[in-house]
Amino acid sequence: MKGTLRSVSIIGTGMIRFGKYPDKTVGQIAAPAVLEALAEAGASREQIEAIYCGSMISGTMSGQRVARELGMTGKPVINCENACSSSASAFREAWINVASGFYDMVLVVGVEQLTRLGGGTLPMEIEDIEAASGMVMPGLYAMRARRYMHEYGASEKDLAAVAVKARRHGALNPLAQIQEEVSLEQVLQSRTIAEPLTLMQCCPMGDGAASLVLCATEAASKYCSRPVKVLASELTSGRYMPGFRDMTIPEVTVRGSKEAYEMAGLGPEDIDVAETHDAFSIAEFLYYEALGFCGRGEAAKLLREGATSVGGKIPVNPSGGLLSKGHPVGATGAAQMVEIVRQLQGRCGPRQVEGAKVGLAHVTGGGIYGFDHGACAIHIFAR
């Protein structure tokens, strides 16, 4: 049956600069991103048949709030929550609804307003054993960093170099929350959040929105001179692993990427540009390896060689990634896709990955209860 699915393409993208917008509503944050995506697609609000909204903690009925803001009410709206993978999950549902032929054109929007929280780390549940033990995200990634350094001889400087690269890319992205280069010394000297992770190795708190318009590939050229095809849309959740687990192997990303590559009929060597979930510096190293961009223990070397910088063999996070572009949770998955689509369309100016034909977006989140991660979404796109 899977053979009867239609090919789906992205015909419009929109995104606001990530930042802190505590005085706006969720609808006001999302509206410019949606309007930009519609304008790029040359599609009217009436042509959108359904709205798929991803958001984690910005209140109930986020999609309806966005629709209200834009005069797009009266359509089916599905709100998806999957922690950091919320809007990538919304995209996945949008994709199958177009691929199945049920809808011809739909809108995806990811939006989050973390400034509602008043700072601090994300809320966890009292039943989450790890969170109750103090192992919130920075602590969890700090342990992963220590173990990785122990196993593979990576240094604190290697970790800090991830943030230097992120900031170098982010400085070229007018939509990044932080657009300022930093030196290795500055990263190392910023205050410690969870040893060995310093402030600049942790993604900032912020608000944001990103949006995409999808339609069947067969109709895409009517709307867009450079549509981008969805080659793979993969979503999975982590396996619960009581007892020992190797914290340097993100099982859900390893498994999810295998399935995504299989769906696309491609391998890691075919990826020209990737956005990965670098919520912390060490995360980027773990995902280089989990996504197959290098072997186990080779991530620091890959970075050192410049392979993952713009101009390198496999540029990762040309947008600045979560570390520099920001990480308004529910908006992140959609924002990664916006970057990849624009890279494949050759529209990224000084941070453009030359000749990029195939791109990958990887997002993973919601580490609860001994899960590696509760939801991981990997999408592969091609021009």
Added chain:
Amino acid sequence: MKGTLRSVSIIGTGMIRFGKYPDKTVGQIAAPAVLEALAEAGASREQIEAIYCGSMISGTMSGQRVARELGMTGKPVINCENACSSSASAFREAWINVASGFYDMVLVVGVEQLTRLGGGTLPMEIEDIEAASGMVMPGLYAMRARRYMHEYGASEKDLAAVAVKARRHGALNPLAQIQEEVSLEQVLQSRTIAEPLTLMQCCPMGDGAASLVLCATEAASKYCSRPVKVLASELTSGRYMPGFRDMTIPEVTVRGSKEAYEMAGLGPEDIDVAETHDAFSIAEFLYYEALGFCGRGEAAKLLREGATSVGGKIPVNPSGGLLSKGHPVGATGAAQMVEIVRQLQGRCGPRQVEGAKVGLAHVTGGGIYGFDHGACAIHIFAR
């Protein structure tokens, strides 16, 4: 393209008795419902390819928490939020994923733990003008009740009779939160919540879970001797209506039901049994009319004649409805479907609607910002 969708059937249902379970986790509340649905389907946890979870305010990653509780981790999990329509929205996504051929067997679970809130009405957003004006749900429905009484001459006794019927049906349902018949006098004499609505005309606060297993109809008889087909799966959102609107016409249900009937190729006269969103007594009257079970202003008469009682022409809410069965928000849509499926399978004992062949489940919720309702889902099923 819609012609290429596969027919989908329900092969397993599960539900716990709705009630107050403040000491349990979300996973613990949902687990028995899921296990029952799997057992009915004769399906193993391994056969489930994806989990669609609906919940409104029970915390992030509800579906992953349920999966963790049951040893079902490592599968795709999508969490849908659409206020009262959350698990009906999750069902809708589950349905299209099977109908498209992407998955062969999936699980739907709706779960909510309202006791987390410590009582009171549902949280609204500060930006919701109506909520800020004090027009929370009981107030909104009270206004609708007054207008309806004014327009059509319905009396306070007519409204109270909805609760009497709900309690009469609920007393026959071992899964209802409240299983106690009441007299018209008791309903009228219970304390006023929002005039003219008394306590017994408002659904109770509670926790609960319900679950369904879906597969392609072509494979359903392998698992279930009495599979139930999905004839229509309709989801839409309300239209924003500034200025005057007739509060006695639930526009989203009128429009949604038309689309659902069209998808099923049926009309209201073909429905043998229905579960509707009777969060307040007046709501049931409005939905009789919106769903086409009677003409405008005829709802009280329809009830008085006994047409909507078990044994009548079009029994509505044989489960006891939200008023008696309870309304743990995210669980409600799935619970309605469980009732309809079991009615169509002839398994409902003293509240069985004899010979029921076609059933309808209607859920609507999230009234924000001048919306009639933010999300309405209508499903039509047949044996």
